[in-house]
Each structure stands twice: as structure tokens, then as C-alpha cells.
Amino acid sequence: MNPERILIAEDDVRLAQLMREAFVRRGYEALLLHGGGEVVPAVWRLRPDLLVLDLMLPGADGFEILRHLRPRWTGPILILTARDGDFDQVSGLELGADDYIAKPVATPVLLARVRALLRRSRSGPREAELELGELRITPSAREVRAQGRLLSLSDSEYELLVFLAARAGEVVTREQLFRELRGIEYDGLDRSMDLRVSKLRARLREQLEGRAPIRTVHGRGYLFAVERPPR
Template identity: 40%
Template sequence: MSTYVLVAEDDRKQAELIRRYLVHDGYEVTVVHDGETAFREATRRPPDLLVLDWMLPSLDGLEICRRLRVAGELPILMLTARSTEDDLLRGLDLGADDYMTKPFRPRELVARVRTVLRRSRHTAHPASVAPPFATAPVAPAIREALTVGRLTVNATRHQVFVHDRPVNCTPGEFRILSAMAASPDRVFTRSQLLDCLADHGRTVSERTVDVHILNLRKKIEISPRRPQHLVTVHGIGYKLTSGDHGA
């Protein structure tokens, strides 16, 4: 049985281009051009994946995400002309599994569709999946509170503090931060950090990790654009360090 993809895109030329590329790659595709129809089709015949434009008439992509997430865990690839971090976080927080900013290359979209579907199937069959950090395991934290520089992570109480200031983190952000705090100065690849999120029952991409890191920097760094604690190791990933204690 072929994989079924529902495409919701109000730009008819763009929608037809997406349809042709997906059909060429072997997918069964239905195209709709407004939000109400997209939601109706997604609930009438749930697709294996929904390619969803953010700005649709009658019902926008964020509201569709919100409604569909109440019903289940349908994989969603969001298309958007918006590119600010806040906009992308809104989409991910409401349930999008990945996003692409316009304009994009159709071949890249097809590759993203394959990736989201692969992760979706990976999550749906956990017995066949190696445990998180299988190739480089992280030893479980023995201490209740982990302190790295001015940052404290309390795994038992699900609390984060910068000095004595409490920091509110989403569940995904907390899991990433806890793993990194348990092994300070260790370099984590995006794939390893992705494993922190994989057992939440949702498919996520490496871009999701990047967005979580950006959001965490806003919460724990004095200057998010010049991070001292949650730093990038170019070409590899990220690490959590004690940073500048005098900052």
C-alpha cells in the first residue's frame, strides 16, 4: 500500500509542483487549498503525513495543528513564509514535526517528507529502536541537583535555576538540558540530543533541536547571541559548559 500524503497549500501552482514531485517519488497525494477542507480531509481519511501551509484561508495552519494534536499524532510538515524564531517555536509547540521556510526547493521538501515519515515509523515501533545514546551512553545522574557554573538543574523536581532565578522550560527543553548537565563539557551531536525527545511519542527533526537550543539560550544566557554556557561546537553539535563565572 502506498504512503498517503495530504498537501494543504493555497498557492495552486506551488501545490501542483509539490504534488508532482511527491507523486514522482511514489506517494499517493491529495491536494486541498483551504484550511477547513484540510482539517476535514485529515480527519475523514488521516494521511501518513500532512504537508501544511501556515497561511491558509478559512482556517490557518496553527489552528489545524492545534485541532489535530487533540485527536492524535499525525506527522505534520509545516510550510511557512515566516522565519523568526518565535514564529517557528509557535509552530513546533503546537505540534508541527518539522518546518520549511519559503521559498524552498521541491527536492528538499521530498527529502524532508521521507525523514519525517521515517522518524514517525521509527517511533511507532519502539521495540526495533536502539535505546537513546546507544552508541555513546549518558550515565544516569545520581545527584538530584546538577550544577554547571551558574546553572542548576533539579531532575527530581523538574526545576531549572540560573543563580537563584527560576527558569521555565518546556518538557523538551528540560530533557535536553538535563542530559547535557549530567555530562558537562561533553559535545552532543544533534542526533544524540534528538534521542532525548524521541520517546515523547512525536516525530521530531534535527531542526527541532536547533530551535530548542535557541530558546534555551534566551532563557539561561546573559547574551543569547554570544552564549557562554550552551555553546556551539561547529560541525558537531553543542555542549554545556560552566562559562564565565564572572558574568
Template identity: 40%
Template structure:
């Protein structure tokens, strides 16, 4: 059993018409510290989700009124948290349809309680994870991955696609040494052979581009036999 305090403010909604199964799930999840609510039909499910906005919905496939896939499609425009489908429908077609409709996870009944708990926790971790960085500022440079631009104040720094990819990898670890072998693998898709100097040449071109309007500033430092650092 997990620490109840871990889930003390985490709200779950069980949408399940089998009251026996719903009660068993609710009893177990409450014992794990979750706040649990229940809806027993497909007619009211969307409104219940909108009203309670749980962190995770545990959604049956076959329900009176509307099935789980219909409900998922109905709520996705306003509900972006987790939906875990728990169903007796054990076939690839239903699982594929469910996942394509916006379901985050799919489990078939009967499911062991601690397996269900592990899936809920994994889903919560994904939902609560920090989104990947899309903009990084290093010294006087603002590097944007979305539109692949580098700005120094109001001025754009012109880089080729390959130079931008190199800069982005260095920027994600600014202030830390990035090994040449790692850069070679990430940018060339194969291990460094000890001979190819293409990454070194790309670093040299990138360094010159960054220093073009600020020649006295050091952006990239080379550590002999180790790698490169984009200085913070």
C-alpha cells in the same frame, strides 16, 4: 529520484490554498511514489486529516478560515504523525510559534523539490524509528528505566542511583563488552584518565548487589584491560 516502491503506500496530505503550488508539489511527490491528497482551505483541514490520517501533512501557514498553527493545535489530540509546515513566513517568531504548537518541521517557500523530499524522508524515518527501550530482561532480572527498578521474580533488588545507571548501560548492551573508557565517559562525563578506579569499584558493588540472593550466579564478567559484560 527515489525508488517509487519505497513510498508506494505512504500517504501525504497537502494543505495549501495556492492551487498552482499545490499541483506542482502533488505532481512531484506522486512521481516519487507517494499517494497524495489535497485540501485547499483551513476550514476543512482538520476533518480531512482525521479522515485520511496521512503519514505526513504538508501544511501552509496562511490559509482561508484557519491558519496552520490553529489547525495543528486542533488536530494534535488525535493526530500524532508528521506535520511539516511549508510557508512564505520567513521569520524567527513564526517558526518558533509553529514549532511550539506541535509542528515537526518548518520550511520556507520557495523550496527546491528535492530539499522538501529530503525533509519528508527524514521525518518519516523519525516517525518509524523504534521507540527507545524502557525495560530490559537479562537472565532472571527485569530492569525498568521508567521507575528505576530491578526485579528478580517478585523480589526487588535494591540499588543506588549510580548502581542503577551502571546496570542500565550494561543491560542495553547485554552480552557485549562495554569498555571501561566508555562507561567512565558516560557516567562521569569526562574521559578516563587511566588512574581513577571509581568505575571498577562501582562494578564490584553492583556485582555483589546482584548476587546477594543468588550468590552462585555470574551476572557481570570482567575482561581484564577491556571492560565488562553483563551476561545474557
């Protein structure tokens, strides 16, 4: 079996080399790029299993790269950057990134996030088809339809929707979401999952005429509430 291929787009040469060495020691194939203009052509040419993307690359920044890659390339994208503001996190996730880590980051944490993203991408959901209100979720095709109309969702949005929908009527805690979807424990402070839920809810509202089945349960978590579709 060929090793999984990770493409690292990072202009800090020393940091990029350290990441490459860490990935190779864990059995991955790791390739380096230092300029933003190289990333999109390299993704089409090399077809990596995962892209580690710095936002501040010379030639083309990470946001521009995300706009070019999504939605045509659906592989997992992990943003690793010194820009740790909420605006940058929201922008990165809304443009299609699957995870966001602020530098500096400990190597075990980076490896855990990468393993979680690759595991999700590699295995895919195994749930049976779900019909909830006006939504029909078909895991075998990774499709979500509303009254027969195909909805456009990124990989991370789809995974989150399936996780919540499979537990419809139950409150899902942040601890569950972090553990199952990101492979880490919730530290009580990280708001990235809240941002991801908000993004999914907004995307559903765009495509369901203002409706979204995901509810916030204050102090507890999130609830997928099944409602009858409008007549």
C-alpha cells in the same frame, strides 16, 4: 504495500500541484486541500502519514489547525510557508509541528525533509529502555515517565529527548542533530534545532518542577546531564 499518504494543505494551487506531482513521482500518494477549514476533518477521515501545512490558509490558518490537531493526532506535520520569521517558527514548533521550511524551497530539500519525518514516524526508536536520573524512557511504548508520572511530549520532542538521553554525558553537536533528526546537513546558520531544544527544555521544566537535564555547552552543542532526583 500501500504507498504512504501525504496530505498537502496549500492555497497556492500551482505550488500544491507541483508538490503533488513530485511526491507521486517518488511513490507517495498525495492529496490536496486548498482551504483551512477542510484540513482537520480531512486528517480524521483520511489518516495521512504526513501533513504538509501552509500557515496562511483561507478559512483557518495553520496555527489554528495545529491547536485542533495536537495532541490528539500524533502524525508528523511539516510547515511550509512564506512566513519565515523567528516568531512564526517558534510558534509553529511550540504548537506541535515537527519541522518548518520557509518558501521558496528546492524540491530535493523538501523531499529529503519529508523522507526524514516519515522514516522517524515509520520506524520509531529501537533503543532499550533508559533510566536516567528521575526519567524512565520506554521506546516500545514511546513513553517518558518521571518518578512514575507520565510526561506529555510531542513526537518531535520525544525523538529529540531520546537522541540526547541515549548519549547522556556526551556533548551532541548541532551537526549531529540536524543529520540524524532532520536528515540534512547543518549550514551553520539555521537556528531551528536550537529552538527545538529550547522548547523541549521548557516543556521538561514545566513538568519536572523547574528542572531540566539538558545543558547548553557554549560553542559545542548540548549535553544531557544526569542528576539525582530531589528527595
